Amino acid sequence: MRLEYFEMIDSVRSLDRAAGRIEARALVPEASPVFEGHFPGYPLVPGVLLTETMAQASGYLLLAHLDFALMPFLMAVDKARFRSFVGPGAVLDVEASLVHDGSGYAVTKAAIRTGGKALADAELRFRTMPFPDGLDAPMRARARSIGLLDGAAA
Amino acid sequence: MSDQPTTGSTATFERVADIIAETADIPREKITPESHAIDDLGIDSLAFLDIAFAVDKAFGIKLPLERWTQEVNEGKVPAEEYFVLKNLCARIDALVVEKAAKA
Numbered sequence: 174m175r176l177e178y179f180e181m182i183d184s185v186r187s188l189d190r191a192a193g194r195i196e197a198r199a200l201v202p203e204a205s206p207v208f209e210g211h212f213p214g215y216p217l218v219p220g221v222l223l224t225e226t227m228a229q230a231s232g233y234l235l236l237a238h239l240d241f242a243l244m245p246f247l248m249a250v251d252k253a254r255f256r257s258f259v260g261p262g263a264v265l266d267v268e269a270s271l272v273h274d275g276s277g278y279a280v281t282k283a284a285i286r287t288g289g290k291a292l293a294d295a296e297l298r299f300r301t302m303p304f305p306d307g308l309d310a311p312m313r314a315r316a317r318s319i320g321l322l323d324g325a326a327a
Numbered sequence: 328m329s330d331q332p333t334t335g336s337t338a339t340f341e342r343v344a345d346i347i348a349e350t351a352d353i354p355r356e357k358i359t360p361e362s363h364a365i366d367d368l369g370i371d372s373l374a375f376l377d378i379a380f381a382v383d384k385a386f387g388i389k390l391p392l393e394r395w396t397q398e399v400n401e402g403k404v405p406a407e408e409y410f411v412l413k414n415l416c417a418r419i420d421a422l423v424v425e426k427a428a429k430a
Contacts, residue, residue, distance in 0.1 A: 248373055275383055276392040278376045300376065 174226075174265075176205045176218075181226040182267065185320045188237055193271030195234040197319070199226055201263040208261065218263075220255040223293040227283035231269040231297050233321050235279050238271060241313060245279060245299035253295035263287045269297075277301060339416040346381045347412075350374065360413035365406070388422040 174181050186196045201218055208216035228247045235245040259265070269283035279301055284294040304312070316322065340360050347364070348355040351374045364370045370378065379390050398404040408414050 248376065273380060273383060274389075275376075275380060276389055276394070277396065278380065278392070280380060298376070298380065 174199045174201055176207045181229045182319050195230055195269050197230045197267045199265040199267055201261055203261045216260045218259050224250055224253055226267055227295055228297055230267040231281035231283050234269050243301040244304045245301050248300045249298035251296040255293050256291050259287055259292055336420055339420050343416055347378055350377045350381050362412050364410040386419055386423055388426055
């Protein structure tokens with residue numbers, strides 16, 4: 174994870190297009206400016222960044238599902254729960270599954286576990302729309318760099 | 328267009344009105360078959376997608392919002408064809424029939 178660059182997902186461990194499911198991994202860095210404020214002397218990954226992590230795992234799932242024809246943008250977060258604290262050095266297992274593929278929008282459920290323990294979960298909704306000019310290539314490059322399409326089971 | 332029924336069934340309207348009231352936090356009594364979702368009820372695009380998700384789930388259909396939006400934006404279809412609730416309900420009924428025919 175590069176928290177301050179909003180690069181939350183380090184690698185895709187599996188992608189099952191048929192089942193609409195992705196598993197990804199994220200390693201919380203040992204140091205980040207984020208921890209200077211959250212909290213001084215007691216570093217914790219903020220809940221909003223755990224939400225973003227779930228959103229990005231869902232986003233990559235949707236990009237694969239949509240075959241990069243549309244870009245998902247987060248539009249709603251429902252039932253978000255942060256069940257435990259997590260700090261520097263933790264390995265996060267992130268999973269997301271497609272709940273509903275609507276017209277112009279999509280719904281996912283996502284969760285994060287660390288060391289087998291539930292850390293966060295939420296139901297997320299995305300608007301899916303044509304890529305704004307210039308965003309297509311960097312999103313594909315980023316997806317490639319985390320192994321999104323290497324992990325495809327189907 | 329012309330093959331669409333002109334108004335939705337009462338049962339469909341009741342169900343859709345309940346969904347709108349709950350999802351968009353609008354008093355149920357304000358919602359009538361003649362209500363325009365945007366002009367009368369003040370539903371914005373985000374809330375409309377919340378409603379679409381609830382409608383998709385409740386009726387087991389997929390409202391073709393992208394096509395509708397394109398048709399309205401291109402001036403091919405007046406917005407009230409989709410956003411006045413009796414018309415929306417008629418389209419929901421047609422999609423339910425269409426889905427049943429395919430099953």
